[in-house]
Amino acid sequence: MTKKITLPITDEAIQDLKAGDSVLLTGTILTGRDAAHKRLYELLEQGKELPVDLKGELIYYVGPAPAKPGYAVGPAGPTSSYRMDKYAPALMDLGLKGMIGKGARSQAVIDAIVRNHGVYFAAIGGAAALIAKSIKKEELLCYEDLGTEAVRRYTVEDFPCIVAVDAQGNNVYETEPLKYRKKGLI
Amino acid sequence: MEYRTISAGTITAAVKRLFLDCNYYIGGDILAALKNAREQEASPVGRSVLGQILENDAIAAEEQIPLCQDTGMAVLFVEYGDKVCVDGDFEEAVTEGVRQAYRDGYLRKSVVSDPVFDRVNTKDNTPAIIHTKIVSGSTIKITAGGKGFGSENMSAIKMLTPSYGAEGVKQFILDTVFAAGPNPCPPIVVGVGIGGTFERAAQLAKKATFRPVDSENPDPRYAEMERELLTQINMMGFGPAGLGGSTTALGVNIETAPTHIAGMPVAVNICCHAARHASTEI
Structure with a gap:
């Protein structure tokens, strides 16, 4: 069954999500990846205010391709999340409710998800043209000089993803491969 | 002249x-392998992911977008x-x-x-x-x-020495793919370069990812190793998008070169399911 979630995501909605659930997100999400995270983290380390309010938000780890004329956005699939593991716990402790990316997270990130009653969604890596169909609008928020890595606000409708780590810390990347792992592996 | x-x-x-x-435009070899994988995939989530990848690749071709x-x-x-x-x-x-x-x-x-x-x-x-x-x-x-670098980052090279033998080569390849887990956008294509020097092995591994996924090494011993590794990798269970399943790789391509009496370098270059390459002759 697919769950429809309207953003901003509520604590009740997060409580209801279980690892492995298929979800369609509607509302707005932030974007950011390596370079933007590095800058945000450095500001935090210096005790400075961030140029974007993360409270209650979801951040999508994405660096889109340019949009062709007539398109709201270019192809925009998820990038590997582990590269943001260094930064994610601090951002969650500031109020970020969740992340959308792909691939496994560190234990420190999973702990931060549980501690902050958050969620980590997985989108399908390499399905960029398909995913872009659910992104209706983009707005530049900061770090324009980073090009594809700038922080933007996306307006999404029925953005498809899967609950990869739920608020209880259940992790599909741990549990699901085990179900299909066969004996005799050298 | x-x-x-x-x-x-x-x-x-x-x-x-x-x-x-x-x-x-995704290559015909990858498209056929993805369709075949969707037929064979044990996990319902895995089949759904493969279906979405196929839909994605059709949209890209139709609209001429990446x-x-x-x-x-x-x-x-x-x-x-x-x-x-x-x-x-x-x-x-x-x-x-x-x-x-x-x-x-x-x-x-x-x-x-x-x-x-x-x-x-x-x-x-x-x-x-x-x-x-x-x-x-x-x-x-x-x-x-x-x-793409999601998969490039999961690649590895090791300067094995002759006593490792074929088993040591296979183990290093499997260890590399296992460590990559869900991150390189499976189902992956595994390019392997064996022999030469440090940099030649890496170059061969990249070249191997460009070889059609339905081709095999002309040496039957390496062709057998390719088949065996593919079977082993698909027993790992990572599956499409790493969400569990029986399709972790679409193919393993091995390329080899003569090497030094003291050495047996092995490079593993991992490529995502968007294994993009095209050729021309001028």
């Missing part, structure tokens, strides 16, 4: 076309005939083709000028990685691909 002259503009146009084609936002770093293998004379700077002609494809084709510019300190985007996806080999003949053959 007769030389054939090829204009720099012809090279540029051909390279531009290759990068547009490989980013918009199938993945990571349109990669441009990698080219060039076989340059020794009877060819290019009227201009060959490398600049290739670079210009890359520049035009990424600029005019709405491909993402993903290259930074300095790896450690500046990390400033070059804004045209150059420079490209160009491997040129001089061969006998009067044509230029180019195989090009956009290499």
Whole structure:
């Protein structure tokens, strides 16, 4: 069954999500990846205010391709999340409710998800043209000089993803491969 | 000796076309392997993921947009005939083709000028990685691909020594793929380079990812190793998108080269399901 979630995501909605659930997100999400995270983290380390309010938000780890004329956005699939593991716990402790990316997270990130009653969604890596169909609008928020890595606000409708780590810390990347792992592996 | 002259503009146009084609249209070998995997996949989630990948690749081809936002770093293998004379700077002609494809084709510019300190985007996806080999003949053959870094980052090289034998080679390849887990956008294509020197093994591994996924090494012993590794990798359970399943890899391609009496280098270059490459002969 697919769950429809309207953003901003509520604590009740997060409580209801279980690892492995298929979800369609509607509302707005932030974007950011390596370079933007590095800058945000450095500001935090210096005790400075961030140029974007993360409270209650979801951040999508994405660096889109340019949009062709007539398109709201270019192809925009998820990038590997582990590269943001260094930064994610601090951002969650500031109020970020969740992340959308792909691939496994560190234990420190999973702990931060549980501690902050958050969620980590997985989108399908390499399905960029398909995913872009659910992104209706983009707005530049900061770090324009980073090009594809700038922080933007996306307006999404029925953005498809899967609950990869739920608020209880259940992790599909741990549990699901085990179900299909066969004996005799050298 | 007769030389054939090829204009720099012809090279540029051909390279531009290759990068547009490989980013918009997934190869027939990968498409067939994805369709076959959807039939065989044990996990319902895995089948759904493969279905969405196929839908994605159809949208990209239909609308002529990149199938993945990571349109990669441009990698080219060039076989340059020794009877060819290019009227201009060959490398600049290739670079210009890359520049035009990424600029005019709405491909993402993903290259930074300095790896450690500046990390400033070059804004045209150059420079490209160009491997040129001089061969006998009067044509230029180019195989090009956009290499995404989600999978590139999961690659590894090890300087094994002869006593490791075939078992040691297989173990290192499997260890590398296992450590990559869900991260390189499975189902993956595993390119393996064995032999040569440190850098030759890595280059062979990249070349192996460009080989059609339904091809096999002409040496039956390596062909057997490819089949065995594919079976073992698909027993790992990572599955499509790493969400569990029986399709972790679409193929394993091994390329080899003579090596030193003391050595047996093994490089594993992992490529995502968007295994993009295209070839042309000028």
